Amino acid sequence: MVTENLSPDELLTTTRAVRKRLDLDREVPLELVTECVEIARQAPTGSNSQGWHFMLIDDVTKRKGLADLYRQGWDRYLNAPGSLPDTISTQSESTGKEANHNDQMKRVLSSAQYLADNLERVPMLMVPCMEGRNDQMTGPYANAVYAATYGSIIPATWSYMLAARVRGLGTAWTSAHLIYEQDAAELLGIPYDKFTQVALIPTAYYMGENFRPALRRPLEESLHHNSW
Ligand SMILES: Cc1cc2nc3c(=O)[nH]c(=O)nc-3n(C[C@H](O)[C@H](O)[C@H](O)COP(=O)(O)O)c2cc1C
Numbered sequence: 272m273v274t275e276n277l278s279p280d281e282l283l284t285t286t287r288a289v290r291k292r293l294d295l296d297r298e299v300p301l302e303l304v305t306e307c308v309e310i311a312r313q314a315p316t317g318s319n320s321q322g323w324h325f326m327l328i329d330d331v332t333k334r335k336g337l338a339d340l341y342r343q344g345w346d347r348y349l350n351a352p353g354s355l356p357d358t359i360s361t362q363s364e365s366t367g368k369e370a371n372h373n374d375q376m377k378r379v380l381s382s383a384q385y386l387a388d389n390l391e392r393v394p395m396l397m398v399p400c401m402e403g404r405n406d407q408m409t410g411p412y413a414n415a416v417y418a419a420t421y422g423s424i425i426p427a428t429w430s431y432m433l434a435a436r437v438r439g440l441g442t443a444w445t446s447a448h449l450i451y452e453q454d455a456a457e458l459l460g461i462p463y464d465k466f467t468q469v470a471l472i473p474t475a476y477y478m479g480e481n482f483r484p485a486l487r488r489p490l491e492e493s494l495h496h497n498s499w
Pocket residue numbers: 286287288289379382383384386443444445446447448485
């Protein structure tokens with residue numbers, strides 16, 4: 272049931288990665304997230320394949336198993352070159368926009384660490400999967416096939432997150448458990464050779480009132496008109 276009255280632009284500009292504001296003590300009804308999945312299935316899908324699958328997990332043991340895999344993946348990510356901590360400057364003299372960006376990255380790291388530490392406590396986890404595996408693809412078609420595969424599940428997953436938001440639920444896109452995707456597949460009974468997991472979306476009621484648009488890099492850095 273929709274509880275938040277947001278304009279389309281408000282919804283699109285304020286649906287944040289929610290981690291510290293997830294209510295870990297309030298149960299999320301299966302029917303409510305099923306509604307979000309139903310809406311997600313209206314997203315575009317390559318060749319109208321509809322090969323998407325949405326795995327909802329509220330079982331305590333499976334949540335714990337997934338959280339353990341997530342933490343292993345998260346720790347590996349933290350130690351990899353170019354990971355979030357690497358991008359945070361330790362120089363105190365940074366000023367203006369640079370300092371704002373640095374502060375934002377520190378907040379993201381602290382929030383992401385909180386999620387990693389508490390993931391099994393999030394009442395509902397959603398793992399979106401897509402039919403097929405492209406692990407070994409190379410050559411001229413590879414990019415088109417990868418793009419079609421991910422492009423047929425990522426828009427739907429974002430729709431799930433938007434549908435959740437207007438129902439008072441917070442979510443965050445996460446990918447750290449994918450380093451251990453095969454172990455997660457075994458835990459959840461997903462046929463690993465036939466289906467690709469693309470994310471893990473913690474889902475819980477959010478606490479507090481408003482979310483704000485995030486600070487983004489200047490528009491000119493990402494907008495191109497007619498030529499790059
Ligand atoms: C492909 C992708 C992977 C991500 N992986 C993780 C993750 O493993 N853990 C996490 O806490 N957040 C993860 N995030 C969330 C980002 O950190 C978050 O979207 C970003 O900091 C911007 O914050 P905002 O979504 O609130 O604007 C991921 C986001 C994307 C799009």
